[in-house]
Amino acid sequence: MEEPVASKEGLIPVSLYRVVDGDTVNVIDDSGQELKLRLLLIDTPETVHPNKPVEPYGKEASARLTELLNAADQLYIEYDSGDKTDHYDRHLVYLYADDVSVHEVLLKEGLARVGYIYEQQRYLSEFRAAEQYAKDRGLGIWSIPGYVNEGEEGFNSEEPEPEPEPTSEPATSEPATSEPQETTEYFQNCTELKKVYPDGVASDHAAYQSKMDRDKDNWACE
Structure with a gap:
């Protein structure tokens, strides 16, 4: 982000309401409306998921984001091209604390990874560079071998599900009736x-x- 944030077009000033986790924030806009934000192009470890444990470096990411936002005199959000909200009605934005991209800070310090790359890619190259900086130095999430699920999304913090044990066929049985086979479509990622x-x-x-x-x-x- 070479130009000062305040000089950029399309920025919307907001004030902090609360930090949900490392990549989700609630803010208040100038009209007094509360907006739930999902920070574009980054993913941080889970801390508040109802069905998952707290993942390594999740709390650190939330704490660092809170620190950045509380220290700023002014927060700004910026939309990219494409959809402005997701199916949870979260606003898909870039978030700035004064002139600082909080996305780049979290990536460069190893508290976030680049993720969820769809049509909004305005700062993807900058974010990739920040991520690579942390990766090269083994910072944060990159200090745990195999933790970042490269090639997919998210982090490898769950134990693999055990393979089902084979069941033996009974000695005698009624003729089996054929069950309809489920069709599947497989995608790598x-x-x-x-x-x-x-x-x-x-x-x-x-x-x-x-x-x-x-x-x-x-x-x-x-």
Whole structure:
């Protein structure tokens, strides 16, 4: 971000209401309306997910974001091209504390990774560079081997599910009736899935995979 934030067009001043986690913030705009923000192009470890434990460096990311926002004289949000909100009605934005991109700070300090890359990519190259800085130095999330789920989204903090044990066939049984076979569609990752299903898929969809449902809301790759 080379130019001073205050001189940029399209910025909206806001004030802090509360920090939810490292990549989600609630703010108040000039009209007094509360906006729930989802910070574009970054992902931080979970701290408040109802079905997941607190992930390593999640609390540190939330604390650092809180520190940055509380220390600023003015906060600004900036929208990118494309959708302005997601299906949770969160505003998809870049967030600045005075002239500082909080996204870049979290990435450079190893408290966030680049993630959820869809149509909004205005600062992707800058964010990639900040992420690489932390990765090269083994900072934060990059200090734990295999923790960042590269090639997919999110972090590898859950134990793998055990393989089901084989069941033996009974010695005698009634003739089996054929069950209809479920059809499935397999995609390697969210990037590939969203080429076919741009809004993601629900849990009853043939292409749904639980590993792509980061927030466990029964909707993958939203």
